[in-house]
Amino acid sequence: MTTPDPTSLQGSCFHCGAPVLAGRSWSVPIDGKQRPMCCGGCAAAAQWVADAGLDAYYRNRTSDAARPEPRGSDWWEAFDRQEVFEKVVECQGDEAEVLLTVANLRCAACSWLIESSLSRLPGVHTVAVNPATGRGRIIWNRRQAPLSRLLAHLDRLGYPAVPGHRRGEVQRQQQSHTDMRRLWVAGLGFLQVMTYAVALYAGAFEGMDGAARDFMRWLALLVATPVVIYSGWPFFAGAWAGLVRGRPGMDLPIALALGIAYGASALAVFGGHGEIYLDSAVMFIFFIGTARYLEGRARSHADWVAEQHANLLPAVARRLEGEDTTLVGIDEIVPGDRLQVDRGEIVPADGRVRGAAVRLDESFISGESRPVERRHDGLVNAGATVLQGPLTMTVDQVGQGTLLAQMGRLAARAQTDSGDELPWVRWLSVGFVCAVSVLGLATFVAWRGQGPDAALSATIAVLVVSCPCALALAIPTAVAGMRRNLAASGVLVVTGAALQKLTGATLLALDKTGTLTVGAPSLVKITPLGDMEQDTCLALAAALERHSQHPVGEAFASMPVEPGVTAVAEIHGQGMQGAWNGAMLRLGQPDFAVPGKEQGQNSWSRWPTLLSVNGRAVCGFEVADAVKPEAVKILSRLPWPVRILSGDQSDVVAQVAAELGIADFNARMHAEQKAAWIATAQREGETVVAVGDGVNDAPFLAQADVGIAIGARGSLARTRADIIVLGDHLGALDAIWQVAQRGRRIIRQNLLWALGYNLLALPFAMAGLVTPWLAALGMSISSLLVVGNSLRLSRGTVQPDGEISSSTSRSGEPLASRLSEASA
Amino acid sequence: MTSLLLLIPLSLAILIGAGGLFFWAVRNGQYDDMETPAWRMVMDDDQLPPEHGNEIAEETQEDD
Numbered sequence: 001m002t003t004p005d006p007t008s009l010q011g012s013c014f015h016c017g018a019p020v021l022a023g024r025s026w027s028v029p030i031d032g033k034q035r036p037m038c039c040g041g042c043a044a045a046a047q048w049v050a051d052a053g054l055d056a057y058y059r060n061r062t063s064d065a066a067r068p069e070p071r072g073s074d075w076w077e078a079f080d081r082q083e084v085f086e087k088v089v090e091c092q093g094d095e096a097e098v099l100l101t102v103a104n105l106r107c108a109a110c111s112w113l114i115e116s117s118l119s120r121l122p123g124v125h126t127v128a129v130n131p132a133t134g135r136g137r138i139i140w141n142r143r144q145a146p147l148s149r150l151l152a153h154l155d156r157l158g159y160p161a162v163p164g165h166r167r168g169e170v171q172r173q174q175q176s177h178t179d180m181r182r183l184w185v186a187g188l189g190f191l192q193v194m195t196y197a198v199a200l201y202a203g204a205f206e207g208m209d210g211a212a213r214d215f216m217r218w219l220a221l222l223v224a225t226p227v228v229i230y231s232g233w234p235f236f237a238g239a240w241a242g243l244v245r246g247r248p249g250m251d252l253p254i255a256l257a258l259g260i261a262y263g264a265s266a267l268a269v270f271g272g273h274g275e276i277y278l279d280s281a282v283m284f285i286f287f288i289g290t291a292r293y294l295e296g297r298a299r300s301h302a303d304w305v306a307e308q309h310a311n312l313l314p315a316v317a318r319r320l321e322g323e324d325t326t327l328v329g330i331d332e333i334v335p336g337d338r339l340q341v342d343r344g345e346i347v348p349a350d351g352r353v354r355g356a357a358v359r360l361d362e363s364f365i366s367g368e369s370r371p372v373e374r375r376h377d378g379l380v381n382a383g384a385t386v387l388q389g390p391l392t393m394t395v396d397q398v399g400q401g402t403l404l405a406q407m408g409r410l411a412a413r414a415q416t417d418s419g420d421e422l423p424w425v426r427w428l429s430v431g432f433v434c435a436v437s438v439l440g441l442a443t444f445v446a447w448r449g450q451g452p453d454a455a456l457s458a459t460i461a462v463l464v465v466s467c468p469c470a471l472a473l474a475i476p477t478a479v480a481g482m483r484r485n486l487a488a489s490g491v492l493v494v495t496g497a498a499l500q501k502l503t504g505a506t507l508l509a510l511d512k513t514g515t516l517t518v519g520a521p522s523l524v525k526i527t528p529l530g531d532m533e534q535d536t537c538l539a540l541a542a543a544l545e546r547h548s549q550h551p552v553g554e555a556f557a558s559m560p561v562e563p564g565v566t567a568v569a570e571i572h573g574q575g576m577q578g579a580w581n582g583a584m585l586r587l588g589q590p591d592f593a594v595p596g597k598e599q600g601q602n603s604w605s606r607w608p609t610l611l612s613v614n615g616r617a618v619c620g621f622e623v624a625d626a627v628k629p630e631a632v633k634i635l636s637r638l639p640w641p642v643r644i645l646s647g648d649q650s651d652v653v654a655q656v657a658a659e660l661g662i663a664d665f666n667a668r669m670h671a672e673q674k675a676a677w678i679a680t681a682q683r684e685g686e687t688v689v690a691v692g693d694g695v696n697d698a699p700f701l702a703q704a705d706v707g708i709a710i711g712a713r714g715s716l717a718r719t720r721a722d723i724i725v726l727g728d729h730l731g732a733l734d735a736i737w738q739v740a741q742r743g744r745r746i747i748r749q750n751l752l753w754a755l756g757y758n759l760l761a762l763p764f765a766m767a768g769l770v771t772p773w774l775a776a777l778g779m780s781i782s783s784l785l786v787v788g789n790s791l792r793l794s795r796g797t798v799q800p801d802g803e804i805s806s807s808t809s810r811s812g813e814p815l816a817s818r819l820s821e822a823s824a
Numbered sequence: 825m826t827s828l829l830l831l832i833p834l835s836l837a838i839l840i841g842a843g844g845l846f847f848w849a850v851r852n853g854q855y856d857d858m859e860t861p862a863w864r865m866v867m868d869d870d871q872l873p874p875e876h877g878n879e880i881a882e883e884t885q886e887d888d
Contacts, residue, residue, distance in 0.1 A: 130857045177851065180855060181847055188839060192836075211825070219836075
């Protein structure tokens with residue numbers, strides 16, 4: 001059935017599209033035709049699909065499947081362990097429900113295939129998979145099938161699925177449900193009440209039966225009451241919360257207006273005379289409720305994205321105990337454990353490499369898509385994917401202590417920060433709210449002579465029209481837009497107010513090591529000294545340095561190695577020695593590599609590292625901490641004067657400064673000294689932007705007006721930076737600057753509009769020329785305009801290398817595709 | 825007028841019924857995923873063979 005077919009069908013695998021190698025091909029009949037397969041995995045999957053009669057999958061799919069690379073079933077059996085199982089599965093008696101994140105969902109046909117195929121397994125009750133988000137849900141009878149069987153089946157079909165963490169998801173869903181219900185009640189109530197209101201207006205013109213009029217009014221009150229109480233509840237709760245905190249927000253005028261409108265209308269209905277304003281109240285609730293519902297959805301999506309950090313981590317890991325590997329739940333790992341992580345798997349905890357070097361994909365942590373190599377004792381972070389392994393590591397941090405979790409917390413903290421901490425903004429909104437309330441009162445008093453109806457109408461109109469919703473929305477929505485934009489470029493904005501300060505900054509202070517320079521030794525110059533080819537020299541050096549513990553070895557780490565170099569030994573403090581084709585190789589200090597030669601005699605002594613064969617110099621290498629290639633270009637794009645504050649030696653700093661064209665620099669400064677320098681500059685009136693690596697520069701970044709951390713490794717908890725750049729590329733600075741500029745423009749537009757509209761409409765409202773419903777309409781449109789304007793900030797993402805792309809954010813990419821890319 | 829006395833409360837009753845249905849639908853998760861059911865309709869065949877209880881046999885893969 002699925003045995004290798006010697007009459008090799010060439011071409012591409014029908015299942016996954018990979019090339020089929022001659023002599024190693026399988027074939028499976030699908031829809032009556034024999035189809036070539038590239039491997040046992042594809043063949044098994046295809047055979048099962050055909051046997052189940054689900055050939056429609058192949059007919060309807062719009063993209064090749066992923067090649068199934070199933071793990072052994074023992075991997076999945078770890079999910080049957082009690083500790084793991086109860087964390088991811090919710091049970092009601094025998095009925096169990098699990099939420100999954102499914103990988104390799106390429107098109108709609110995939111989700112159909114999964115749903116159809118899983119449903120056939122005994123005990124499975126419901127399967128639902130959403131290909132857009134990669135989320136799946138299975139309800140099954142756990143007596144009839146263990147979870148491992150379901151997961152193994154999915155794996156063999158080519159869709160490895162990871163049970164996800166539930167809590168945040170459930171909360172969000174419940175909130176979304178509540179919002180939908182409130183909105184529905186508001187909408188339908190709005191329609192009904194408007195109908196009655198129209199009848200009443202008509203009756204006011206044409207004359208209406210007293211009984212009919214009363215009937216309509218009572219109906220309006222009846223329908224409006226649940227709307228105001230149920231759908232309007234968030235406004236009242238928000239207003240109260242704001243008052244209690246001492247910071248009245250925009251909920252207060254809304255709640256006031258609603259309360260007055262409803263209360264006065266209720267009195268009017270009971271009393272039998274007077275105007276009712278229930279139509280305005282309900283319309284108000286509906287429109288603003290809609291705006292909030294949409295905003296809630298956007299925020300919940302952002303939360304979901306942020307949570308992907310946590311969902312990225314595997315639920316099980318391999319712990320090494322002596323010579324054996326045991327599969328344990330991720331929560332069972334403790335610092336000090338030794339773990340093994342295989343190719344394609346995700347590192348479950350922070351720690352250090354033990355043993356052979358590995359290559360990792362750290363894009364989820366650092367935004368860097370280029371693979372990085374980590375050698376013995378190098379740091380690895382939870383969330384990285386092993387590209388070339390296996391990785392053996394010791395654990396330093398688990399769970400909440402990992403870099404990933406800290407990033408998640410920072411992101412969450414950033415969510416709640418609305419960027420309006422600039423003092424003048426706060427005073428503006430509070431002042432506005434007070435002014436509005438006073439004006440409302442004044443209007444009421446002024447109009448009282450005309451009778452309560454007119455007075456109330458005018459007062460409500462004033463309160464509604466001058467409601468500072470647009471004003472209160474102006475800045476936070478813009479800041480949120482800037483955040484989203486930058487998040488797509490791998491920049492985490494912790495304090496939104498910092499973005500606004502950037503446009504007023506006057507000085508840029510940069511750290512050198514790790515910020516302007518790569519931070520690790522790299523090969524700066526190669527000079528062949530004999531007739532040996534440069535590539536051979538490099539390969540020999542790489543072969544020797546491979547076994548070196550010295551940091552200089554990093555410079556040669558990614559270079560191809562010359563085979564045949566043996567007996568490599570490190571001579572401490574001097575260099576490396578080895579044998580090759582009978583000759584003795586030495587790489588290191590000049591007098592070590594070429595012993596006996598007079599120093600200073602010739603140009604050789606300038607080279608820090610010399611490669612020699614049998615005592616004769618063959619090649620010179622200069623290894624240094626190179627300046628980042630993009631540094632010059634990016635610095636030229638930034639508007640501020642630049643100064644380097646570095647802890648390194650003067651001559652090194654001078655060299656880097658010269659290379660970058662920076663005139664001002666200070667060398668040999670500790671972090672505290674740097675902070676003191678900034679404080680002095682600030683006293684002289686400068687607004688300082690500081691850029692460092694965030695970890696040992698913490699005081700430096702904290703002192704500055706805007707602190708930006710680039711290339712931060714290690715603990716983010718110690719970072720007091722306002723903006724954190726994931727990754728090392730300086731282009732992020734350019735992105736931040738551009739977004740800050742655009743943000744300032746848009747905030748200005750928003751504020752202008754919000755204030756202008758309010759000031760313009762206010763006199764009309766006080767004069768009684770604006771009816772409450774018109775006021776509500778105008779206010780809603782005004783708010784929507786501000787939100788819409790701020791949305792412009794989300795487009796035009798600036799990529800880390802400075803290019804602008806108009807595509808949507810990378811951070812919104814479903815986990816599914818990330819998993820599939822990593823394991824491909 | 826008397827017709828109104830009947831019709832309007834009737835419409836309100838229908839509205840409440842609709843509301844109840846909507847609330848049920850929300851709780852039942854009908855609005856949680858709006859895209860997939862559309863695709864599912866396109867894909868479902870009329871005839872599928874009877875229940876196929878086996879999972880995929882655990883084929884050993886040839887290592888590359």
